Amino acid sequence: MTKPRGRIWLNVVLVLLAALYLYPLFIVLINSVKTFQQIMDNAVALPATPEFDNFILAFTTMAYPRLFLNTLIATTLGTVGVVLLASVAGHKLSRTKTRLSWLVFLVCVAPMMIPFHSYMIGLVKVAKTLHLTNSVWGLGVLYWGLGIPLALFMYHGFVKTIPIELDESAVIDGCGPLRKFFLVVFPLLQPVSVSVIVLNAMWMWNDFLLPLLVVSGNKQALTLQLAAYNFFGQYKVEWHLAMAAVLLTILPAIVFYLALQKHIMKGMTAGAVKS
């Protein structure tokens, strides 16, 4: 609503601000292609000739493919489980109007009010007892319980906006409740599913504390975030390799974000405003 000239100034100021905002990441980028000595001499100068050896060295010392695969397994297993279990249960609870159904719903969403740090100690004990520790598959399964409450809440609310006739329109003979759900109802829930997938995938990919608690004992089960933690935790940080490692670690999330930007923005807002 500002006057045209004011708007041009606003535009210029915002572009400068955005550039300044991203400058720290630019510093990481330029230092990832410099030698250790060049970084020590001047950490903000552009490299005379970019050295891509850092990436090769970081890639191999981190055992990047293994880490990438581990993180992908935990994220995928976690996200798929959350979507399937929460959609089935959320729909059923929303459609069943009994006192028991309401009670189950409350028990399922109450954990949204409990901070992770308030039960993480007990969770480690439970995970050990169930043999879910030191494995990326176990990590993925643990994410179900953490992710379902918000997802179920979102599905439960959305189902109310779908006319019940749509659910019942296609009761095919001899078609069990689960098949009916995935053939008829699940496609209708797509907008929520997209939000749930985006929210959970971004969170699980970037999560640090749960992996630290349950898989850090097994070198074969480390995730990208844990590896970054170990990389920087060393006494003398080799900054040139560390900067390359940072970029390798954040690259998948950046690609995911650029590819699905619109859905991510919508999903983030939906998840935030609904809870």
Add this chain to the structure above:
Amino acid sequence: MVAFKKRVSRGVEFAALTFPALLAIVVVVLVPFGMSIVYSFSKWNGLDKVPVFNGLANYVELFTNDPALLAALGFTLLFTLALVVLVNLIALALALALDQPLRGKNALRAAFYVPNIISLIIIGYVWRFIFSKGFDTFSAMTGWPLFQASWLGDPALAFVSTVLVSLWHDLGFYLVIYLAGLQTIPRDLIEASLIDGAAPLQRFSKIVLPLLMPSVTVCVFYALSNGLKTFDVILSLTNGGPGNATTSIALDIYTTAFGQGRFGYGMAMSVLLFLLILGITLFQVTVFKNREVES
């Protein structure tokens, strides 16, 4: 008989469809949380099969004989206050600016959002590099005291650093929510105020802000609970230091339980954190909800 059979099969279907989700939640969240409450009244090193119950001893120690926790509590509350105020004011101002018809609007929004897609643990390390090597270079180039200061070594400055770095990471998230909120304000109300000749500041305080209150409630809620839970960025940026100047409650719980092996005491701390967050956010939501208006 037929009716009875139908009721049974309906009950079986209900159980089969809802039980898996319920089981996952009970096992992963509710049982561990129950353990936190029960074992918070015990002395337990995590290895012994049976904890030794000691009544209220942990809670008495918590409130009367744990200066480190008191310091962590103070840091966490101050950190949260600073973050809530700054992140909301800046995100709201930025959202108002980005809501204007500008060139490259989407690219600008994306730019401010980028730090939010990077994990907090990485963010902490990136800034540790900037504060050390980056500032060394800046200081050599400019000689400004700003770059010579010890941003992670001085207790007061380390506090400022944790707030600024968290702010840098979180801002995009709140920006997106405020932008979405601004979209819901009816254009005709804005136009009516233009015709009536309302000044920009008046329009903001009398029309935009009241209609934006639902977004404010949500954003303050998130900033509060994220601030009170802060952990990752502290661990990677300052590791709670210098000394324990930037140790948050969550980090204190982590080191008490997994570093010192005092699980029972750590659980008492985690119950305290739960009550703290619940109390503060419930109070906030109640107060803020009362200020929301219908358009």
